[in-house]
Amino acid sequence: MPCPAYLAYDEFTDDISAPILWERIKVTEETEQCPELFNGIKAFLRAANTKNTKLQGSVALPIRSFSKRAQEDALTWGRARQEVLFPNLKVVTAPATPQRNGMHTLLQVLAQKGASPTSAVALPDPETECVKKFGMCTTDLNHILQLCGLNPGQEELLPPWIKEMAVKQLSKDGKHRIIRKMCSELRYEDNPIPLFPVVYKMVQDKAFGGMTILTVRQQQ
Amino acid sequence: MKGLSPYMMVEATASKIEEENELADAIENASFTTVKDLQSLLKRKAVVPGSFHLLLVVVLRTFTHNFLCACFGARCRLLVDLVADIITPLATMRL
Numbered sequence: 001m002p003c004p005a006y007l008a009y010d011e012f013t014d015d016i017s018a019p020i021l022w023e024r025i026k027v028t029e030e031t032e033q034c035p036e037l038f039n040g041i042k043a044f045l046r047a048a049n050t051k052n053t054k055l056q057g058s059v060a061l062p063i064r065s066f067s068k069r070a071q072e073d074a075l076t077w078g079r080a081r082q083e084v085l086f087p088n089l090k091v092v093t094a095p096a097t098p099q100r101n102g103m104h105t106l107l108q109v110l111a112q113k114g115a116s117p118t119s120a121v122a123l124p125d126p127e128t129e130c131v132k133k134f135g136m137c138t139t140d141l142n143h144i145l146q147l148c149g150l151n152p153g154q155e156e157l158l159p160p161w162i163k164e165m166a167v168k169q170l171s172k173d174g175k176h177r178i179i180r181k182m183c184s185e186l187r188y189e190d191n192p193i194p195l196f197p198v199v200y201k202m203v204q205d206k207a208f209g210g211m212t213i214l215t216v217r218q219q220q
Numbered sequence: 221m222k223g224l225s226p227y228m229m230v231e232a233t234a235s236k237i238e239e240e241n242e243l244a245d246a247i248e249n250a251s252f253t254t255v256k257d258l259q260s261l262l263k264r265k266a267v268v269p270g271s272f273h274l275l276l277v278v279v280l281r282t283f284t285h286n287f288l289c290a291c292f293g294a295r296c297r298l299l300v301d302l303v304a305d306i307i308t309p310l311a312t313m314r315l
Contacts, residue, residue, distance in 0.1 A: 149295030159293050182290050191282040193290070194232045197244035197261050202223070203291065209223015 003041050004028075018048035134158075135166030136206065147208060165204070179203050224298065229282040230267050231274075276310050 007024045008016050022045035070078070082089070130138050134155070142152055150157055161182045165175055179200055183193045193199065202208060240261075247257050269275040284307060288299040 144292075147296060147298070148292040149297045149300065157293070157295075159291065161291075183287070185290060187285040187289060188277075188281050191229075191278055191286060193282060193287050194228070194230060194237055196228070196232070196237060196240050199228060200241075200244075201262075207223070208291075209225075 002037055004038075018045055019052055021045055022049040133166065134162055140206065144206065161203075175204050176200055224288075226279050226283040227267070229279050229287065231278060272310075276307065280307055280310070 003021065003025075007028065008021060025042055025045055069075075127138060130136070130141055134141050134144075136144070141155070144158065144162065145152060145154065148158060159182070161178050164178050167174075180195065182203075183195060186192065244261050247253055247261065250257075269279050280302070284299050284302045288296050288302075292299065
């Protein structure tokens with residue numbers, strides 16, 4: 001079958017396989033000179049490629065071609081091109097290969113801690129840590145932070161009685177003592193806080209009730 | 221009465237407060253309690269302050285500057301809002 005010469009310029013002296021030629025011709029626009037012949041060679045190559053693919057069953061590609069990372073030079077070139085084309089876009093890409101220094105440092109840290117490099121490092125659960133430290137879950141803690149006019153992350157600025165009340169096995173008398181101590185440092189000493197049972201219970205349970213005023217303010 | 225309220229700051233003598241706390245302890249240690257007993261601890265009759273001075277000084281200042289500040293610190297939003305919106309205007313009116 002006649003074929004445009006520019007599609008097979010690298011195979012003038014040898015045979016060219018039909019699938020390769022099909023890959024080249026299928027994305028080529030048909031020529032104005034002889035469209036019938038062009039369509040004929042296209043149909044022939046499609047049929048030859050289909051037959052060849054059918055015989056192979058499936059196309060086998062090495063797994064590594066999917067999993068391996070690009071070479072470092074390629075990544076460097078890519079980053080440079082990206083910076084040129086999109087100067088405002090900053091994308092942090094991992095290095096092509098693990099940094100030897102970083103890995104060495106990690107191994108040193110593990111060795112100092114007496115842990116095996118292969119052993120899993122148990123990360124503390126933030127919820128458990130919060131209950132342990134403040135005696136309440138993160139949702140309640142955020143509520144208390146809001147009442148104290150603080151933002152999440154400013155737990156260190158919380159009043160000290162919250163941490164003091166979080167001690168495990170603290171007796172009821174101990175809790176009442178903390179509340180009395182808290183209510184003893186007053187701005188207007190002539191007007192002491194009447195420590196009725198309802199006040200003790202509210203502070204002890206941290207059941208401060210409605211948030212109407214704060215909610216309205218936030219919506220504004 | 222439940223939750224933060226200025227009406228928690230009612231005027232009461234030390235003996236009255238002690239009496240109520242003893243009652244609460246007794247109810248907690250009692251082998252048989254009723255809902256009415258438990259409600260009596262939480263219920264508190266709201267007392268309207270008898271004068272402007274009592275409202276401003278005793279109730280509001282005790283609630284905001286003493287109680288809220290002790291519980292939540294000086295950055296408490298409720299404290300800041302009450303001082304800005306109620307206590308300061310009321311104090312100005314008094315002058």
